[in-house]
Amino acid sequence: MATETDKKAPTRRRFVQGTLRTAVGAGACGLGLALFSAQSRSLPADALRPPGALPEDKFLSACVRCGLCVRACPYDTLKLADLAAGAAGGTPYFRARKIPCEMCDDIPCVKACPTGALDKGLTDISLSRMGVAVIVSRDTCLNLQGLRCDVCYRVCPAIDKAITLDQTHNRRTGKHAVFEPVVHPDACTGCGKCEKSCVLTEAAIKVLPVALAVGHQDVHYRRGWEEKSKAGRELVPGIIDLPDRLPELKP
Amino acid sequence: MTARIPGRAAWAEHGFWSAHRYLILRRLSQLGVLALFLAGPLLGVWIVKGTLAASLTLEVMPLTDPFVVAQTLVARHWPEMTTFTGLGIVVAFYLVFGGRSYCAWVCPINPVTDLAAWLRRRLGVEKGWAMRRETRWLVALAVLTAAAATGTVAFELINPITLLYRAALFGTFAGLVVVVAVFAFDLVVARDGWCGHLCPVGTAYGLIGKATLLRVSARGRERCDDCLDCFAVCPEPHVIAPALRARAGGGPVIMSGDCTVCGRCIDVCPERVFGLAHRFDTRVDAAAPSPARPAAGQSEPAALEKA
Numbered sequence: 001m002a003t004e005t006d007k008k009a010p011t012r013r014r015f016v017q018g019t020l021r022t023a024v025g026a027g028a029c030g031l032g033l034a035l036f037s038a039q040s041r042s043l044p045a046d047a048l049r050p051p052g053a054l055p056e057d058k059f060l061s062a063c064v065r066c067g068l069c070v071r072a073c074p075y076d077t078l079k080l081a082d083l084a085a086g087a088a089g090g091t092p093y094f095r096a097r098k099i100p101c102e103m104c105d106d107i108p109c110v111k112a113c114p115t116g117a118l119d120k121g122l123t124d125i126s127l128s129r130m131g132v133a134v135i136v137s138r139d140t141c142l143n144l145q146g147l148r149c150d151v152c153y154r155v156c157p158a159i160d161k162a163i164t165l166d167q168t169h170n171r172r173t174g175k176h177a178v179f180e181p182v183v184h185p186d187a188c189t190g191c192g193k194c195e196k197s198c199v200l201t202e203a204a205i206k207v208l209p210v211a212l213a214v215g216h217q218d219v220h221y222r223r224g225w226e227e228k229s230k231a232g233r234e235l236v237p238g239i240i241d242l243p244d245r246l247p248e249l250k251p
Numbered sequence: 252m253t254a255r256i257p258g259r260a261a262w263a264e265h266g267f268w269s270a271h272r273y274l275i276l277r278r279l280s281q282l283g284v285l286a287l288f289l290a291g292p293l294l295g296v297w298i299v300k301g302t303l304a305a306s307l308t309l310e311v312m313p314l315t316d317p318f319v320v321a322q323t324l325v326a327r328h329w330p331e332m333t334t335f336t337g338l339g340i341v342v343a344f345y346l347v348f349g350g351r352s353y354c355a356w357v358c359p360i361n362p363v364t365d366l367a368a369w370l371r372r373r374l375g376v377e378k379g380w381a382m383r384r385e386t387r388w389l390v391a392l393a394v395l396t397a398a399a400a401t402g403t404v405a406f407e408l409i410n411p412i413t414l415l416y417r418a419a420l421f422g423t424f425a426g427l428v429v430v431v432a433v434f435a436f437d438l439v440v441a442r443d444g445w446c447g448h449l450c451p452v453g454t455a456y457g458l459i460g461k462a463t464l465l466r467v468s469a470r471g472r473e474r475c476d477d478c479l480d481c482f483a484v485c486p487e488p489h490v491i492a493p494a495l496r497a498r499a500g501g502g503p504v505i506m507s508g509d510c511t512v513c514g515r516c517i518d519v520c521p522e523r524v525f526g527l528a529h530r531f532d533t534r535v536d537a538a539a540p541s542p543a544r545p546a547a548g549q550s551e552p553a554a555l556e557k558a
Binding site: 026034058070088114120 | 291
């Protein structure tokens with residue numbers, strides 16, 4: 001009995017060693033893949049996902065990189081990312097400055113998605129949030145210099161909702177007006193037509209991912225004036241309104 | 252003594268077509284599938300859209316790759332019904348038509364690794380790194396773990412199958428470096444290393460292959476003269492012996508899910524031992540009266556077969 005065990009021992013040891021080696025090798029492959037995959041998770045700021053795309057981390061678990069959305073896009077807007085091209089390899093994206101989203105009413109890219117990486121709950125394209133336009137360059141935007149370019153405002157599919165022109169005083173000339181393009185994130189779909197049509201060589205307005213472009217008010221914040229109008233009365237009655245502290249005037 | 256070239260004996264005896272028909276049909280099938288996808292972007296005739304990860308045929312029939320679905324599930328995404336419909340069609344098809352027959356008849360990496368294996372045989376490259384049979388299961392497990400840990404369809408970043416299809420269909424050519432790497436690996440590092448031991452997509456189809464109907468049968472095994480041509484060309488040589496040698500009183504059908512039903516053994520066998528069959532087909536041809544030809548010049552076939 002004992003001798004039989006002794007005879008078997010080397011075989012068993014070889015087996016255990018071989019299996020361990022294989023397991024360690026496979027584990028190393030898996031680790032390498034996981035690291036590469038983790039690195040590929042960050043999306044370049046100018047790469048926008050198609051309409052209806054799940055939030056980026058969910059999107060990467062759902063998108064199988066089949067390219068059916070790209071095939072469905074009638075304007076050649078969507079592309080598949082190449083290996084190590086920034087966006088995770090094989091996933092669909094578009095660059096607004098190259099070809100923006102034309103916001104089809106029937107949203108064919110979402111319909112084509114077989115996995116739900118593009119959410120079929122999106123049926124009204126004006127509710128899509130591919131990104132948010134931001135005036136990134138106030139000192140080159142022609143309107144902000146007091147000129148009447150207005151192009152981003154005019155091409156916006158949600159004109160007067162996503163982009164408005166706010167009239168302010170032109171402090172440079174002292175007598176003219178400035179028509180400042182102001183983006184309203186609650187109405188901006190991130191289609192990118194503004195960025196595409198900005199007349200400057202380097203666009204002054206760019207569409208950024210929502211997470212980069214939009215801040216969030218802390219939940220514990222209450223704006224007194226909003227609460228007051230909601231309640232229809234002063235929340236703290238008889239509050240003493242102290243005089244504002246002004247710089248002391250020298251006699 | 253010059254090395255025996257597998258398949259030459261069958262060619263001399265049965266003619267070129269008979270000794271190459273499954274090889275030629277497979278190449279036509281692989282090219283045909285790619286052509287169905289390419290007809291859209293090249294000619295504007297949209298027959299199949301998408302890639303081998305997920306596709307839509309004639310705007311009605313979805314198809315989904317099983318390993319892609321496995322990854323998306325472990326990455327904690329519950330896909331839409333279309334994904335499961337596509338998966339069901341694929342699984343049902345391969346439950347009938349051979350499991351890893353996907354690897355031999357559809358996968359575009361097969362010609363790449365076949366070329367590497369052919370070059371190895373021609374250049375007389377040693378077998379190289381002998382990976383263990385269970386490696387493929389551990390690799391598949393590791394890949395799924397990576398997908399689960401990162402919450403991404405991780406393997407699609409480096410999957411040479413879909414990278415090659417995306418390169419051909421969407422012009423993302425950088426992905427071809429992985430295809431070149433697989434070729435180099437099979438040529439230099441390990442014989443049939445990628446398809447036979449590493450690729451988790453093939454592992455998934457092999458799982459279906461464990462229960463599939465279409466199989467290769469060594470029903471003429473009584474005629475076998477130990478020339479070993481089938482072992483030389485088979486990408487998964489370990490699957491042949493149990494059926495051919497009737498070990499443990501086994502039937503003639505190659506039951507292993509690793510068999511890709513490529514049919515190359517059917518082609519190259521001068522004695523016409525092999526043929527397609529279903530898995531319940533236990534027929535074995537009666538022994539031939541007497542072998543007309545001498546054994547094919549191998550002194551110790553059993554030892555070579557193990558090597």
